[in-house]
Every structure is written in C-alpha cells, then in structure tokens.
Amino acid sequence: xxxxxxxxxxxxxxxxxxxxxxxxxxxxxxxxxxxxxxxxxxxxxxxxxxxxxxxxxxxxxxxxxxxxxxxxxxxxxxxxxxxxxxxxxxxxxxxxxxxxxxxxxxxxxxxxx
Amino acid sequence: xxxxxxxxxxxxxxxxxxxxxxxxxxxxxxxxxxxxxxxxxxxxxxxxxxxxxxxxxxxxxxxxxxxxxxxxxxxxxxxxxxxxxxxxxxxxxxxxxxxxxxxxxxxxxxxxxxxxx
Numbered sequence: 001x002x003x004x005x006x007x008x009x010x011x012x013x014x015x016x017x018x019x020x021x022x023x024x025x026x027x028x029x030x031x032x033x034x035x036x037x038x039x040x041x042x043x044x045x046x047x048x049x050x051x052x053x054x055x056x057x058x059x060x061x062x063x064x065x066x067x068x069x070x071x072x073x074x075x076x077x078x079x080x081x082x083x084x085x086x087x088x089x090x091x092x093x094x095x096x097x098x099x100x101x102x103x104x105x106x107x108x109x110x111x112x113x
Numbered sequence: 114x115x116x117x118x119x120x121x122x123x124x125x126x127x128x129x130x131x132x133x134x135x136x137x138x139x140x141x142x143x144x145x146x147x148x149x150x151x152x153x154x155x156x157x158x159x160x161x162x163x164x165x166x167x168x169x170x171x172x173x174x175x176x177x178x179x180x181x182x183x184x185x186x187x188x189x190x191x192x193x194x195x196x197x198x199x200x201x202x203x204x205x206x207x208x209x210x211x212x213x214x215x216x217x218x219x220x221x222x223x224x225x226x227x228x229x230x
Binding site: 034036041042043044045046049090100101103104105106 | 154
C-alpha cells in the first residue's frame, strides 16, 4: 500500500521569496515520486520526477525537490516565487508491484504581489 | 512528450443523460487512464483503458456507469452514463509514455469539465 500527504492545503508567499511545498509519502516499495502543477482551467503538467537516481531533482521553471528516505519526504522548493507560479500543486507517489499512482490532496500556492 | 487532446473541454448536461468524452494521443502509448477530479479535490483513478479488452475499474467505479472504449493505441473514450449532479467533475485522460526517458511518467489532457444540472 502507498499514500501521500501534502501537509499544507494552502501556501501564501510574496513574489520574490522562497517557496516550500511539503510532501510526505509511504510506500512498501522503493517509490517513484512526482510533482505536478495544475494552473486554472488547464491540465496537469509534470514539474519533476524522482526515480531512484539523484536525490536532488531539478525540474522546470526553477523548481526542485529533494528525496529524503529517512524522513519519507519529497518537498518542493523554489528560491524565488513568480506570480505565474500561482497554481495547484500535486505530489504523487508510485510504488512498485501492482500499485498505480496515488495523488496527494494538493496544495494551493498563492503569490502575493 | 506525448500531447493529449480531449473533447469536449466543457459541457453542461441535463440529469439522466449520458456524455462521451474523447481522448486522442499524438503517439502510440501502451497505457491510458481516466481520472476524475471533483470540485476542490485531488485526482481519483476511474479505470485503466486496455486496448482490445475491457477496461480495469478501480473500487467504486463500474462499467455500467463509466463505459470505456480503447479501439487502438492512440484513442480512448469515457462515457458518463445517466448523469446526476454528483457527476459534476473534471474528467482527465492520461497516458503513460513508453521508453526509458518517459517511463513511469503520466501525461495529462487538459480535462473535460462537466456540469450536470
């Protein structure tokens, strides 16, 4: 079995300040982990993925995430927020075996001018 | 990466009617999936669309309510049958890309936003 917990339903930051979106997971297998972004009225876009290579993963638009097995975490960060980053962000886990994808409940990122 | 086109992008439907959503991928893919995103919620997998055989449904979803077709490796349809207001959601098609570079990654369509009155 697997699960994913996004610790914040809403995060609000000022433009130009760092972004931290938190995600914890559980999985019976060595997981693959993903972050997707969903802008209003748009589909989901892959930001980055971890699949057992480097633990620090760089994605698009300046985002990165670090896989920490000891903490079962995969937090998403960005050094400097931009207004266009305002969107819904989903952390996703995929274990091995017959497990498909499990989506977190999402974190709504608000960027204050 | 693969490009997925869905239509309709949105529709307003009457209670008791059915609507079919189409999903077209611009390349052949082995795995296609249908998800539902209820208002303010995360994504829930409805079923895996299997080419040439019946779809595999997740717990809580049945073929009579959500019949799925997958006639080839680039196309699938999802029908929402006998709709009620509770079916108002965004329905998303996704595909898993083949090959090492895209392995294990799902690409999503823009979604079909259904409102049932």
